Amino acid sequence: MEQKLAEGLVDALHAAGVNFITYLPETRLSEIIPLLQSDPSFQMVPVGSEAEGVSIAAGAALGGKVVASYMEGTGVYVSCYNILTVGVRYGVPMLLLVSYVGSFADRRNSFLYVQRGTKLIPQLEALDVQYQVIRNGEGLERKVKDAVRMMNSLKQPVALLFTEDFTL
Amino acid sequence: MIRYDCFEWLAPQMTDQIVVTSLSGQRVEWGHLSKRDADLNLGSMGNALAVGIGLALALPHRKVFVFESDGSVLLSLFNLPTLANLNPPNMAVFVFDNQAYSGTRISYPSATAGKTDLAAIARGSGIEHAVTVTELDDFKKEATERSTSPACASLSAKSKKLWVIGRSPEAMSISWKPNIASCAI
Numbered sequence: 001m002e003q004k005l006a007e008g009l010v011d012a013l014h015a016a017g018v019n020f021i022t023y024l025p026e027t028r029l030s031e032i033i034p035l036l037q038s039d040p041s042f043q044m045v046p047v048g049s050e051a052e053g054v055s056i057a058a059g060a061a062l063g064g065k066v067v068a069s070y071m072e073g074t075g076v077y078v079s080c081y082n083i084l085t086v087g088v089r090y091g092v093p094m095l096l097l098v099s100y101v102g103s104f105a106d107r108r109n110s111f112l113y114v115q116r117g118t119k120l121i122p123q124l125e126a127l128d129v130q131y132q133v134i135r136n137g138e139g140l141e142r143k144v145k146d147a148v149r150m151m152n153s154l155k156q157p158v159a160l161l162f163t164e165d166f167t168l
Numbered sequence: 169m170i171r172y173d174c175f176e177w178l179a180p181q182m183t184d185q186i187v188v189t190s191l192s193g194q195r196v197e198w199g200h201l202s203k204r205d206a207d208l209n210l211g212s213m214g215n216a217l218a219v220g221i222g223l224a225l226a227l228p229h230r231k232v233f234v235f236e237s238d239g240s241v242l243l244s245l246f247n248l249p250t251l252a253n254l255n256p257p258n259m260a261v262f263v264f265d266n267q268a269y270s271g272t273r274i275s276y277p278s279a280t281a282g283k284t285d286l287a288a289i290a291r292g293s294g295i296e297h298a299v300t301v302t303e304l305d306d307f308k309k310e311a312t313e314r315s316t317s318p319a320c321a322s323l324s325a326k327s328k329k330l331w332v333i334g335r336s337p338e339a340m341s342i343s344w345k346p347n348i349a350s351c352a353i
Contacts, residue, residue, distance in 0.1 A: 020225070020226065043225065043226075045222075045225065045254065046253070047246075048250050051214075051244065051246070052244060052250055055222065056221050056222040057222060059220060059221060059222020059224075059225075059226065060222035060223070060225055060226040061222070062219070062222070063223045063225075063226025063227040064226060064227070067222075082218075085215060086210070086212055089212070
């Protein structure tokens with residue numbers, strides 16, 4: 001991902017009021033991590049599994065934080081139990097920042113990623129997690145704010161799936 | 169030592185501490201003994217520890233007690249290195265290890281009924297000063313330190329304890345008599 005786009009995403013998260021982020025580095029969006037770490041408005045929590053990333057973020061949300069959990073698309077599979085039994089059950093607003101690997105517009109798509117990509121949206125829909133696919137930096141701040149408003153309105157986790165320009 | 173006795177002793181001492189419980193019988197027992205807004209009887213295997221970490225990080229001025237079970241910790245072992253590295257000073261974790269999946273009705277033995285030592289895993293994950301307690305008096309001694317410390321800032325990161333308390337699966341079905349306990353952090 002180009003540095004400018006990474007900066008735009010971090011700025012958008014900042015503008016949307018996100019202040020607590022769990023993360024497991026992956027291959028598409030990881031440029032945002034040092035930017036997030038250098039901004040003191042974000043409390044950054046590295047995790048060893050997307051499953052605990054979701055649950056730690058949920059705990060922080062119950063403690064009043066505006067939370068996001070950053071993961072690769074695979075992480076949705078890993079954390080679906082946590083999304084369901086903590087996030088959905090307890091009505092926890094949470095922004096899932098998901099790199100949409102294996103999608104049509106994933107510029108680094110290959111046999112390694114495509115299976116998980118084609119089943120990601122069915123997985124989210126099975127969990128009844130609302131989502132938006134984001135392809136480029138156009139209107140990024142507004143889209144992230146929309147997602148945060150949506151998660152707070154629903155009191156549920158919602159997902160932003162990043163592909164195309166974000167996968168370069 | 170039995171879990172209920174530990175809870176019975178702990179419950180009256182809770183003031184503004186946040187308590188997060190896991191799924192096992194402890195959820196029922198703690199729910200019976202404590203009726204506070206600060207109790208989160210989560211009811212989800214493998215999630216209490218992580219949710220407790222999130223609460224502890226978000227609310228550094230509050231103490232967070234997490235009551236875990238052996239089966240629940242075994243389901244999410246990745247929590248232990250994360251906890252060790254984050255090391256929130258306002259958090260204490262009690263793992264009640266009964267060596268069985270008691271909710272299965274047949275109390276099928278968990279890995280801790282075999283060769284697995286949760287306290288050793290915790291120490292290996294970087295959680296220092298792991299200890300095991302088997303007697304109620306020892307539990308009280310360890311728990312007192314955690315429950316009476318006035319402020320999180322006064323707690324040494326290295327003084328945290330993850331208590332792992334166990335009892336035999338055979339005892340489970342007829343009484344509440346544990347036979348093993350361990351502790352870490």
